[in-house]
Amino acid sequence: MNYWKECLTCALDDENITLSDAQISSISEKLEDAHEGYAVYAGIEAATNGEKSDAELELEELKREIEKRTRWVNNTKPCDVCITTGIxxxxxxxxxxxxxxxxxxxx
Ligand SMILES: [Zn+2]
Structure with missing residues (x-):
């Protein structure tokens, strides 16, 4: 038996509601469609389908800045005049x- 149809049948039984098999099939299909659309509605799909969270973007930016600074430090020497203070x-x-x-x- 179809998962959605079984869930709906159990819920209807609990509430003593009687529907035809065709009605149960139709409603269970709509529930399944609604469930598939939930990820889009709740933003779950957007957060997990290639789009990065703000925290991930910030982490990547920090990593780039650290890499850039490391390259700069490795390719330069400390200033003898100011002893690296810049002042x-x-x-x-x-x-x-x-x-x-x-x-x-x-x-
Ligand atoms: Zn200097």
Whole structure:
């Protein structure tokens, strides 16, 4: 027996409702169709069919940024002038951007 038809038959029995076999078949088919559409209605399909969640997108962005920074660190040397801070003191003792590394801290 069809799962949906059996569920509907049990529910109708519990409620003492009598329907014809044709009515039960028709309603059970509609229930099955409704169940198939539920994933779209609830957004489950969109969340699992290739579309990524905000958390997944954020994680990927963070991984890209970490990779980019790692490549930059591996391909540069620490700035000797500012000792990687990107800031040096001017002649009045105030902070200013290091001219040697332009504030990046590495060259
Ligand atoms: Zn510097």
């Amino acid at each position: 040096v003191k001017d002649s009045w003792g105030k902070d200013q951007t290091c001219g040697a590394c332009e504030g990046a801290g590495r060259v």
